[in-house]
Amino acid sequence: MDVEILARIQFAFTIAFHYIYPPISIGLGLILVIMEALYLKTGDKRFELMTRFWLRIFALVFGIGVATGIIMEFEFGTNWATYSKYVGDIFGSALAAEGIFAFALESGFLGILLFGWNRVSSGVHFFATIMVFLGSLFSAIWIVVANSWQQTPAGFHIVGNGLEARAEITDFWAMVFNPSSVERLMHVWVGAILAGAFLVLSVNAWYIIKKKYLEIAIPAFKIALVVATVFSISQLFFGHKSADGVSRNQPAKLAALEGHYDSSARADMYLFGWVNNKTQETKGIKIPGGLSFLVHYDFNAPVKGLNAFKENERPTQVNSIFQFYHIMVALGVAMIALSLLACWYWRKGTLFDKKWLMYIFVWSVMMPQVANQCGWFAAEMGRQPWVVYGLLRTSDALSKAVSANQILFSLIMFTVVYTLLLALFLFLLHRKIQHGPETTHDEDDEANEAFTKRNNPLITHS
Template structure:
């Protein structure tokens, strides 16, 4: 049954993506620490890199084991979709396996265990290759995702099969670059908040204070840059793709039920009432949405009323909330990081207790923002698997009964609950123990 198939994919992908978002951002920051060590020869940076490698290794293992089910589920639960589109999305997914997974997995072992064997420069190189592999993986996944949102380079032949006609189009897809950069910046935000949050934890506890300062400082700088870049230009460009190619999705995201002449307001808060096609308790600012979208105060934004209901996203309130939570949190991230950066510049950050507390408590929120961002993209594409061409209900496996899907969904829930607990326990142990100081020079 469609419901369980969707629930299983949603659950397993949501849980899975908690890990790669840290992997991708953290690999960049570890490479930074390692690079800083090579340049300054100050041991602190190498110790910091080694400390975060421990978290990275644990996180990476979780990402790998929860990632394998994703590639299998296209076939197990979405057989018809795979059969019809495999000749196209199979390209980018197979490329991910061949280009990035081999790169990551071969060099991760060397990176984790090869520092003495390889020497510092080669060790840096292995770290860089792991970073490269993880970002390449993100790129190829988003190339796949972009094709589903905005199909290009294809032809539909007998039996509804999608056939690739232009390989290059998969990578020059206008959807790809903005989404990829937006996603990667989201991932750097997660790692920045994790690094800064752990640093704040050390400072507030008066232990490992040297590292606490380094982590807070690095986290705030990376966090400020990525929080700004995630909104502008990457988020802005991504949203403009949605306006242009999926206007009905955009209307639902923003909660615009009716087209308004003379410009649309931007809705900050409110509860969509889809039965009566209105928004309750709304707080809105007039004309801002038109300006943000078209740079004209009175530009017309199409409301949901302009589209046939069969084309509406299937879960309008879910989509609306996902989008608003993402945008709301993104705004808070910019504010907090800006404030922290100002205090850092004034050399007052390490003593500003309340900012440190806030940074520490904000640690989980980038995970929520990334997750709701992906929900916006995925719920926004519904009811389609391939936008406007293949409906989600036409993509499921024809022979797998709902009882079997529910069985495996329950199994995944149980198993992932265990994985999540183990991860938190072990990550907590590593963080509580803290970085070790070594003398290399």
């Protein structure tokens, strides 16, 4: 393989592994705010115990997320030096803003959040919880802004020519609010919240199956279920808004997402299928004219297809983009269906009697993770062959000094290190889950006894 392919594989691998953790942090941050708010409002010790338990999980996720994110900054310089020079003024501003407004806020209050429970007042601790959550949201803002600028550049001009060319900001706020940043940010935020919510659902479903910590597991499950239901349904709206933005700003990507080639024909919306890029045919189960309706509100309106673009200015891996996009959509629908089904059983008072449903929730933790990964892969592969859409080709963004062997060696080493980090994360997460919630107050014997009961009748908590 050549340098470009290896460099792309290496960056895709490192960012995909890193992207496991920040979304969980955002989602857990919201749920921690809800749990602690309920504790302050009601004084119910169960909410205190569940908050403390999930704080320990949050700390683990946050730590691994920081460790896995550092390497990407080095890759910009080693493998993508031309890119770094070209977008340094833009990307550097966004990353600096993340450090000042987001990471400093998040890490500054993290110490109070983790170690200040018995050292500061309840109000101060709750304020710290909110600030850590807001810090995680702000961090996502600047990362999405930087990436969205690559998708839809705005607020800049080009200085220099050839290899010396670089983009400089002329309007900071136009750069921040570029044509795709807001709608993509909302889509990312909701996906992240779902990642945290389904982790909480998974762990507490396992406790319910094993009849452990039921006084804690059942109310925590209900909290996460409400969050999952609200945000999975809202993702329908934000996902549509994001796709609508793609239709306006990146029509070649939209055509690749649905395997649409003929600009003179209506565009079908596929539920699933297969794209043959050589014959330019897409086969599968489809809604005739479905994409035309979503774009133009007319089932027969033509939609710009891939044939409208030069071959060297449109994505080549169309089937992969198509599959990633449709996996994301299918999992989004599955999360809505699962959440609504659980709410229906909750209303009937039989939710926690459905052991088969609890088993589904145990494994449901993978759904938002896979959906988030597939969404990012579809977005990034759909932008090709551009690393900055319409301005800088991926093939021109590489470092000129790095060799294929150097990238391959570092990729192998990263794979080894990240595999060890994943094993460590899963081991520590498993140990914390097995250990379960616990109280640190000796005088709180009643609460301690309540959450350690093993055989409470589930029906009384439904």
